[in-house]
Amino acid sequence: xxxxxxxxxxxxxxxxxxxxxxxxxxxxxxxxxxxxxxxxxxxxxxxxxxxxxxxxxxxxxxxxxxxxxxxxxxxxxxxxxxxxxxxxxxxxxxxxxxxxxxxxxxxxxxxxxxxxxxxxxxxxxxxxxxxxxxxxxxxxxxxxxxxxxxxxxxxxxxxxxxxxxxxxxxxxxxxxxxxxxxxxxxxxxxxxxxxxxxxxxxxxxxxxxxxxxxxxxxxxxxxxxxxxxxxxxxxxxxxxxxxxxxxxxxxx
Amino acid sequence: xxxxxxxxxxxxxxxxxxxxxxxxxxxxxxxxxxxxxxxxxxxxxxxxxxxxxxxxxxxxxxxxxxxxxxxxxxxxxxxxxxxxxxxxxxxxxxxxxxxxxxxxxxxxxxxxxxxxxxxxxxxxxxxxxxxxxxxxxxxxxxxxxxxxxxxxxxxxxxxxxxxxxxxxxxxxxxxxxxxxxxxxxxxxxxxxxxxxxxxxxxxxxxxxxxxxxxxxxxxxxxxxxxxxxxxxxxxxxxxxxxxxxxxxxxxxxxxxxxxx
Numbered sequence: 140x141x142x143x144x145x146x147x148x149x150x151x152x153x154x155x156x157x158x159x160x161x162x163x164x165x166x167x168x169x170x171x172x173x174x175x176x177x178x179x180x181x182x183x184x185x186x187x188x189x190x191x192x193x194x195x196x197x198x199x200x201x202x203x204x205x206x207x208x209x210x211x212x213x214x215x216x217x218x219x220x221x222x223x224x225x226x227x228x229x230x231x232x233x234x235x236x237x238x239x240x241x242x243x244x245x246x247x248x249x250x251x252x253x254x255x256x257x258x259x260x261x262x263x264x265x266x267x268x269x270x271x272x273x274x275x276x277x278x279x280x281x282x283x284x285x286x287x288x289x290x291x292x293x294x295x296x297x298x299x300x301x302x303x304x305x306x307x308x309x310x311x312x313x314x315x316x317x318x319x320x321x322x323x324x325x326x327x328x329x330x331x332x333x334x335x336x337x338x339x340x341x342x343x344x345x346x347x348x349x350x351x352x353x354x355x356x357x358x359x360x361x362x363x364x365x366x367x368x369x370x371x372x373x374x375x376x377x378x379x380x381x382x383x384x385x386x387x388x389x390x391x
Numbered sequence: 392x393x394x395x396x397x398x399x400x401x402x403x404x405x406x407x408x409x410x411x412x413x414x415x416x417x418x419x420x421x422x423x424x425x426x427x428x429x430x431x432x433x434x435x436x437x438x439x440x441x442x443x444x445x446x447x448x449x450x451x452x453x454x455x456x457x458x459x460x461x462x463x464x465x466x467x468x469x470x471x472x473x474x475x476x477x478x479x480x481x482x483x484x485x486x487x488x489x490x491x492x493x494x495x496x497x498x499x500x501x502x503x504x505x506x507x508x509x510x511x512x513x514x515x516x517x518x519x520x521x522x523x524x525x526x527x528x529x530x531x532x533x534x535x536x537x538x539x540x541x542x543x544x545x546x547x548x549x550x551x552x553x554x555x556x557x558x559x560x561x562x563x564x565x566x567x568x569x570x571x572x573x574x575x576x577x578x579x580x581x582x583x584x585x586x587x588x589x590x591x592x593x594x595x596x597x598x599x600x601x602x603x604x605x606x607x608x609x610x611x612x613x614x615x616x617x618x619x620x621x622x623x624x625x626x627x628x629x630x631x632x633x634x635x636x637x638x639x640x641x642x643x644x645x646x647x648x649x650x651x
Contacts, residue, residue: 165504165505165510166505168497168500168501168504168505168534169457169498169501169502169504169505169591171501172494172497172498172500172501173457173460173461173464173501175497176464176468176494176497176498177460177464180468180490180494181464181467181468181473183467185460186459186460186463187459190455190456191455191456191460192456193452193455193456194451194452194453194454194455194456194457195452195456195457196452197448197449197451197452197455197456198448198449198452198453198456198457198505199452200448200452201444201445201446201447201448201449201450201451201452202445202449202505202507202510203445204441204442204444204445204448205441205442205445205446205449205507206445206507206510206511206514207438207441207445208437208438208439208440208441208442208443208444208445209438209442209511209514210438210514211434211435211437211438211441212434212435212436212437212438212439212440212441212442213438213439213442214515215430215431215434215435215438216417216421216429216435216438219430220417220420220421220425223425223427224424224425227424227425232420232424236416236420236424239416239420240413240416240417243412243413243415243416244412244413246412247408247409247411247412248409249405249408249409250593307577307578307581308566308569308577311581312566315562319559322555331617331618334617334618334620334621335617335620337585337624338585338588338593338620338624340585341508341585341586341588341589342409342508342589342590343446343449343507343508343589343590344409344410344413344442344446345413346508346511346512346586346589347508347511347512347515348413350511350512350515350582351515353578354515354519358519364575365519366516366519366520366523366524366575366576366578366579367574367575367576367577367578368578369519369578370512370516370578370579370581370582371577371578371579371581371582372582373582373585373586374578374581374582374585376585377585377624
């Protein structure tokens, strides 16, 4: 077929434009569901429609930049560091790096701060800690440190697993048994918080970095497969905080 | 416009506060332990800048567009007079809440498809598997899992069955599936649920759970409002393992017919 629209043709081959299209397509389901339920089921107009449209546009642009940034910066750096550590041949520094990454990514996570403050409120209402501002702050900080240490430990265990070639399912099943046992002994009011704390470690920046670490390590170690050994770090990073936070509930 | 800039600044600061420690750790290890110059420094810094800008715009957009209407819809759909139960709160049946299950299922699917963390992992998985695991079918399997998980989770809040019964059954099922599914998919499957329950999904799901638990007679938001995330983490694992099993079975069947 004759190419009549060289401009459009060029545009379609532009990487950035293609990413904008892909991001827009990713948002089609959520827009469709929103419109269907709001207009047809609830039968109400969209409040502040202009704000809704501009918000969606911002989401598309943000998603585009994020994905481009991952491909340019986060993924290559995470993987090249994993390769460099393996070449250095020092398991000690890989483990220190894994812990620091997990701890650093978690301690400043806004979602974790929100969960910790909520937990401190529940604990002081329930009379577990004193009902003062300082007691709540100390409790919330203790909880944040607990979760951050737990994620750091999860990455240490995952790194050892990849280096030694332990089968992932056993590690995960052991983790779930740990959660089940701790649930029996933990005070009931901490259980909901503990289960939720696992979910806050999957932030937009942690997931790609942790994935790059796992894939980078397992692709540079002989005998490891990046697909079967390189994933599963996030699953364990979600499990360990549950165990540690229930432990915190028993001790604190 | 001023209000926008203000909000943009606040979100940028919050993102910076959570990203800076990570960048600090990466640089520290790169220069003190690895002691090699970065291979493409300007490209990597541009990448970090894009990620920062991307997250900020993304969160700003979510707060303007999706979160307010998501919460509003959760509230409207759980109102007793929308559900038609205002006259008869003692005889509530699970089927009064059909729209809730449908809404939960479809919004769960939709938010998971928009989740940047899931896109990131899907890209990486298709890259390292040399295209054996394709990004879109993988994301669809995960998003369907999030949707089914939410529909089931809201059903549980309405019927009031204990959370652990569902979750325990689910993980026993996962353990059995793991034994039969191709070994290569297990890690990706275990990660998928957590990865899909991130920036977009969690706030909307939380609003839905709390709204529903407040609306259903006999439920306590503090006790019953949580636990939806446990479902959105669990069902995608089952789906991805199942998807891998079906894919293997399909290829084997096709090969069998080819050789006949």
